[in-house]
Amino acid sequence: MKFLLSGEGPTDIGLRSYGGTFEHGPMTLFIDMLAEPILGYSARQIETEPGDILEFCSRQELMDRGKPKGVKFAGKKYGKGRAYFTANAQVLGSLALQRSQSERCPYVAILFRDGDGTRSRDDWEIKWASIERGFPLEGFSHGVPMVPRPKVEAWLLQAHRDYDTPHVTYEGVTGSRSSACDVKLKLAELVTNPSREHLVELIDDGIIDPFAISDACTSFRAFKDALEQKARAALARDR
Numbered sequence: 129m130k131f132l133l134s135g136e137g138p139t140d141i142g143l144r145s146y147g148g149t150f151e152h153g154p155m156t157l158f159i160d161m162l163a164e165p166i167l168g169y170s171a172r173q174i175e176t177e178p179g180d181i182l183e184f185c186s187r188q189e190l191m192d193r194g195k196p197k198g199v200k201f202a203g204k205k206y207g208k209g210r211a212y213f214t215a216n217a218q219v220l221g222s223l224a225l226q227r228s229q230s231e232r233c234p235y236v237a238i239l240f241r242d243g244d245g246t247r248s249r250d251d252w253e254i255k256w257a258s259i260e261r262g263f264p265l266e267g268f269s270h271g272v273p274m275v276p277r278p279k280v281e282a283w284l285l286q287a288h289r290d291y292d293t294p295h296v297t298y299e300g301v302t303g304s305r306s307s308a309c310d311v312k313l314k315l316a317e318l319v320t321n322p323s324r325e326h327l328v329e330l331i332d333d334g335i336i337d338p339f340a341i342s343d344a345c346t347s348f349r350a351f352k353d354a355l356e357q358k359a360r361a362a363l364a365r366d367r
Contacts, residue, residue, distance in 0.1 A: 129167065129362055130233055131159065132224045134185045134216070135240035138324040140280045144186060150179040154284060154327040155240055155274065158338040161331075162352055163236075166359045183227075190219045213241060213255060217262025217271060225268040234362040236270045237263065238355070243277035243347065252277045252299075252347065260354075270358045277347035281311035284327065286341045286348075288318055289334075294342040 133156060135141025142153030152172070160172040160182060171181040217239050224237035239259050243252050256273050263271025276283045282298040285291055301309040316322050319330060330336040341348045 129171075129359070130181050130183060130227070130231075130235050131163070131171065132183045132185060132220065132227065132235055132237045133159065133240070134187060134190060134220050134238070135274075136187060136242060139322065139327060140240050140242070141238075142184060142324065144184060149177070150182070150184040151324070152178060152182070152328060153324050154331055154336070155280060156182055157328060157331045158283075158287075159238060159274075159355065161338055162355055163359055166356060166363070185220060185223060187216075190216055193219050193223070211258070213239075213258040214262040214265070216241070217259045217273070218266050221263035221268035221271050222266040224271070225266060234270070234365060236272060236355070236358050236362050237268065238272045238274050240274040240280075242279045243275050244279065256350065270362045272351065272354045272358050274351050275347060279311050281315040281322070283338075283341060283345070283348055284322075284336060285311060285315050285318065286345055287336045287338050288330075289337065289340065290318065291340075295344060297342070297345040299345065299347060 133141045135153065135155065137143070138151070138153055140153050140155045142151050142156050145151050157172070160170055164170045175181050217237075220237050220239050224235040227233075228235040239262075241255070241259065243255065252275065256275050259273035259275065260271070263269070277299045278301060286294065286297065298309055298311050301311075312322070319326065327336065338348075338352075343349050
């Protein structure tokens with residue numbers, strides 16, 4: 129099985145280097161660690177080179193592929209301004225479906241987008257649902273939204289072994305940098321250097337561990353449950 133991943137920047141899914149190599153971000157390591165018990169192996173460890181199994185598609189690459197057909201625009205049913213996220217999922221799902229069919233290999237596609245300013249649970253649910261509904265519009269049934277609430281730094285904080293307040297998920301605060309609970313600032317204070325390279329190193333050293341995130345963090349639990357469900361379904365379909 130393979131994974132097609134797309135995010136927003138180097139400190140979430142990662143980036144493509146100038147040489148074309150996929151440089152893993154911390155969320156790619158989270159995905160690999162969460163999928164390992166289902167697969168029975170670490171995709172990252174058995175890749176002959178980065179991108180063999182954990183494949184990458186940048187946000188710009190999604191945009192360059194053009195606007196998909198059949199996008200339903202804002203309205204009462206789907207939420208104002210959310211067609212953009214549905215379109216992203218459609219393009220990623222279409223690409224995953226093409227690769228799955230041409231390679232005769234099951235794929236799981238994961239689209240990462242920060243929750244940002246979604247203070248309301250209803251807003252987060254609309255953003256999640258707008259991504260979730262985009263995949264099947266292209267006939268792809270193994271797509272997973274990855275939407276931290278409010279931002280990826282909240283997940284990284286909770287996964288850190290020195291995070292001593294597991295009841296605090298930051299899910300009720302805005303993702304604004306001007307917030308009194310700015311999770312970017314809190315993470316920088318905890319790890320000193322919140323670069324992609326250093327965060328990956330902390331995960332590899334077991335200092336940041338996704339399995340340490342409390343179930344009280346509903347956005348992470350939603351992602352973890354969806355990943356498990358879609359990965360198991362993709363494997364079952366391949367047998």
